[in-house]
Amino acid sequence: MNHSETPTTDADLLVLHALRCTGATGPARLSLATGLDESDVESELIDLGVAGLVTRISGPMPGWSLTDAGRAADIERITGELEAAGARAAVTAAYERFLVLNPELLDLCTAWQLRTVDGVAGVNDHSDPAYDARVLERFADLDRRAAAVCAELAAALPRFGRYRDRLAGALGRAASGELEYVTDSTASYHTVWAELHEDLLITLGMPRWPR
Amino acid sequence: MAPMRWVRAISARVEETAETLGGKAHGLVLLHRLGLRVPAGFVVTTEACRAFLRDGRRPGGLDEELAAAVADLERSTGRVFGGPRRPLAVSVRSGAGVSMPGMMNTVLNLGLTTEATEGLAAETGDRPFALDARSRFLASFASATGAAEDLAGERRGRPVPDDANRQLEWAVEAVFASWDTPRARTYRTLNGIPHDLGTAVVVQRMVFGNRDARSGTGVAFSRDPNTGENVPYGEVLFGRQGDDVVSGRSATRPLGELAAREPGVWAELLDALRRIEGHYRDACYVEFTFEAGELWILQVRPGRFAGAAAVRLATELVDERVIERREALLRVSPRHLPHVRTPRIAPSERTDLLARGIGACPGVAAGRVATTAEGAVLMARDAPVILVRPETSPDDMHGLAAAAGIVTARGGPASHAAVVARAMGKPAVVGVTGLTVDAGSGSVAVGGRSVGDGTLITIDGTSGEVALGTPRVVADAADDHLHRLLAWADDVSGDHSARDEARRLDAAHAVLRRHPPTDRANR
Incomplete structure (x- = not known):
């Protein structure tokens, strides 16, 4: 491979992208998907929420889901990571x-x-x-x-x-x-x-x- | 001509078994014997496939036998394989005893070289038809052999040979090789099918369902496989080839529309179904094509009904004096019985059927249409919801969880939506051809009609029906038939005590197996 350094994905992108791939869900499943602690996932979710990329859903199936801005950001960063790694x-x-x-x-x-x-x-x-x-x-x-x-x-x-x-x-x-x-x-x-x-x-x- | 080792012409005189000929060719021999119109053709035996699988190459002499069989076909049809005038095109189909996922199915219009395509255009005076036929050949040949070439001649992978005989050799080899794909092996392991059977290859003269306005293709059951009722049931596509029905690319019409549009074809089809039923003494299934108003039967097998339909069929065949009671009892497995009372949309003239797809998880669900997962979650707080999607992905999981039932436009019984629906025990209809979902405007269009989010619909995960409103739902449609059948079972076992239904049938089976009925030899 030309690029000797394979990138490690940032925790916030891991959570954002896991939420994109699993659909609306909560920290427990995102923890399984990312390998991060549930508390770390929650703190990332809150930061992502402040940035307007994810939103909390209430009701009978509470959890988190991506906003339109979150989808766009995910595609941009995931594609960027793919290309950067060649x-x-x-x-x-x-x-x-x-x-x-x-x-x-x-x-x-x-x-x-x-x-x-x-x-x-x-x-x-x-x-x-x-x-x-x-x-x-x-x-x-x-x-x-x-x-x-x-x-x-x-x-x-x-x-x-x-x-x-x-x-x-x-x-x-x-x-x-x-x-x-x-x-x-x-x-x-x-x-x-x-x-x-x-x-x-x-x-x-x-x-x-x-x- | 020298006797063939690997190839047999398909005719009423062929005596070999389905093990050698494959189930498909064996069925074609039956159709010949019943005097039905079958496209001329030949079959490469399973023995040739086994030789290929053993040695890794086409067995010696096979290519010569293929060429000789093609020459016979040219003589009987008055056409020339790959020829510039009156070209002969053939279909090449796998012909194992059972159809198997992962195996190559069909190459259509093989032999349509560039020259033969021009010949077909000149002969028919219909150049778009000839080019369409050629593109179908290229697509099916590419998916079977990995060779590829688009209509502009651009190449990916190894090039498609422009020689009809080479095309045939490659296609036959591709069918042989497809027997051993991992997916096919997995299927055989799970279903207890030996790995060493091999598949036959059926080669037949093409008939063109896309030839003109009086052409088409379809599938038909001699009776309704959903209910067992003695009325022909199936689908037809006018002006299309068979792959359009199977692929779900085009929306089909109910079989009955043949009666008005092609009364001659319809009458012949009914006669064919009656004759085949008479032979099997059972409901049957056929695939057919009609070209310029002339009917051809391409494939046949017994109907293999399940649940309530199996009970009704067996009972009515006794009423019609086709089979005896003991035979009827043996035809219904005790395993059918739990499915006999699965809730169903009641057959009724008043049911406003919106669409039909493939039933993927049995049961009936009624609810309001939601075209997004988010919408389904919100709406489900107030009332049951049916999630309607083009297909599903993990992104839809919360909507699937919230919904009472699921409808998808694409996918088959093993699609993501089907697997998830069964995991959640929710009625599901998948593969609704022609259904489009516009999540932006919150509407669903199918069959020229459009309904919006919130519209009340009812789905039947057995039959694949999607109806507007809340039609009557029944779980006892076959009760009368079932009671009669079980009474016969008690007569056979001599035990009239109150027991579980499956045990009553089991007891009768035990007695009948000890004293096999003599007429079973005919089956």
Whole structure:
């Protein structure tokens, strides 16, 4: 790589960008997404709020969300970071490999939720440990291939390294019996994967559905 | 001609099994036997695929056999493969026993070299049609083989050969190779399908649903797969090719519109469905194309109904004296029964159907349209909300959490929206073709109609229906059929005590499996 120094993303941008990739949410999830302490996340949120980039939402699902100015600032700084690191080519190449894995991941999530028995597609009620183990074994196989993609991303931009930890963590908890960590919880493999997908699209400035 | 090792012409005389021919070609043989109009073609056997997977290259003699089979096709159609006059174009489709995500599906219009495209333009006097056909070939060939060339001739990846025979060899090889993609392997592992079966490749003369105003394409069930009712059900697209139906690029019309626009095609289609049902003694599914008012059947399989539809179908086939009671009982899995009473929008003339997509999570939800996640959260404080989005992303999660149901324009049963909806247990309809969402003005347009944020709608996550207002919802549409079926089950088991429905059916199955009915041999 031409640029010997890979940048470390500033904490305020980490929080801003995590909020962009996870949608409206609270400090607990942002802490998981960024690896920062929850109290540090809160203090960054308050500063970002003062700058008019994020806003607190009240009501039945309290949390924080980006303002229009926050979205614009996020795109500008994330793109700036990508270009400064000279990482566009590497991230684009990794994204293309991600896209090969993405339909298989969605197949696997669907197989986790729905199961065809006697030709009838129904909800997987998780009463058959052998079936669940088979699906999780395929998740692990996919995860090994995803790990290679994550490693390429982290080499290009260290902030992507967090996804590897979160994906591995989700799969580990699912394997030890916390089944909600496959598709259901806000820290599930599917949720983290979808956030990585969103992050790649935003970072590269690509539409989700090219026309 | 010397006997072929790897290739078989598809005709009524072919005797080999679906294991060798693949399910698709096996179905085409059946259509020939029933005297239905099928585009002439041939199949490359699964054995050739297995040889390819073993050796990593096309088996010796295959290319020669392909050329010979094409020569036969040229003779029977009076056309020339890749020729400048009366060009022959073919479709190339994977033909495994089961359709598998990750596998190459179809290359259309193969053989339309630059020269043949000019020939097609001259023959039809319709140059835009010929160029459209060529661009569909390039797109489907590129996605199958990785070769790419846009219409301006600009190249990415390895170039598309401008030789029809080379195109065919590459496409056949691409189908073989697609058997072994990681995604296909994963699918087989999860569904208990052996990895060593291989896929066949079906090559057929093209019929053009985009040929003229009296052409089109569609899919049809002999009965309604949502309810089991004995009425043909499906979709049709006028003036289009089959990939438009499958890709969701174009909004389809209800099958019944064929009756008024192409009465001859409609009558023939009904006759075909009746004949195929007679053979399967079961509901069936076909894919068809009509070109200049002439119907062609491209694919056939049994209907594979589930839930209430399976119960009604099995019971009515007994009423129609098509099958016996014991057979009807065996056709309904006890696993169907929990789904029989899933709430559904009641079929009614008065239901104002706004759109139809793919049911992704069963159940019915009624609520007010919200076109943004933020709007959904706000509106949900007062009353239930249906979140309507082009597609969903993590950015929509709080809206998904707040909504009672979800509708998306894009995506299939494995899309982000579908996975999240099932995780949250919320009814969802995805892939509503032609639906556009304008979050800026807070409106949703589909089928020439437009509704705004706050409009009350009801969605059915089984059938994929999106209706205006609050149509009647039922959970017992198949109750009469179910009661009769379970009474037959009790007669078979001899146990008339009060029990759980699945156990009543299980008990009958246990007896029937010990005494297999003789007529099952025909199935």
